Amino acid sequence: MVCNRCITAVQNELIKLDLHPIYVQMGIVKLMEEKLDEQKLQTLNERLNALGFELLDNGKTRLIEQIKSLIIEKIFHSEFLESxxxxxxxxSDKVFHEYNYLSSLFSSVEGITIEQYIIRQKIERVKELLFYDELNLGEIANKLGYSSIAHLSAQFKKVTGQTPSQFKNTRASDRLRRSIDAV
Structure with missing residues (x-):
């Protein structure tokens, strides 16, 4: 789950199935029910699939999804990240496991480190903010907790192969409309 509408949609499906959610967060659902029978579990899985979600029953997979959801929530839905x-x-506080274990598990399954995943998500957020063109690069760097514009630019170029300015200019030219005669 990546947004409040997603959380609400999942919560509504749980209630329709006469389940009692204690809380629903990105990637995590806690129910009052201790265990679901096979039929209810299958019905829930089908309804979640229809909404574009999947039910994760493997503990390690759930841990990785919790880590990803936490990172996405912090980067995309926080007003400002601390530097x-x-x-x-x-x-480790939110997922209730030692970080070394989580880091090792994440790397073995995802093929990248948690730090690399965080950087990639931050760069995706930078792209989004550049696309909307509401903040300048300094404001974006500040919003995402970069120590400087140079640090943001270096990381951006390393991940995308372009500077933020090149990316922004490319996006601007993509938005220009062609005349009918030019087709």
């Missing part, structure tokens, strides 16, 4: 986010502490 020194203690990601290891934050993740």
């Amino acid at each position: 020194k986010v203690n990601w290891s502490g934050l993740i």
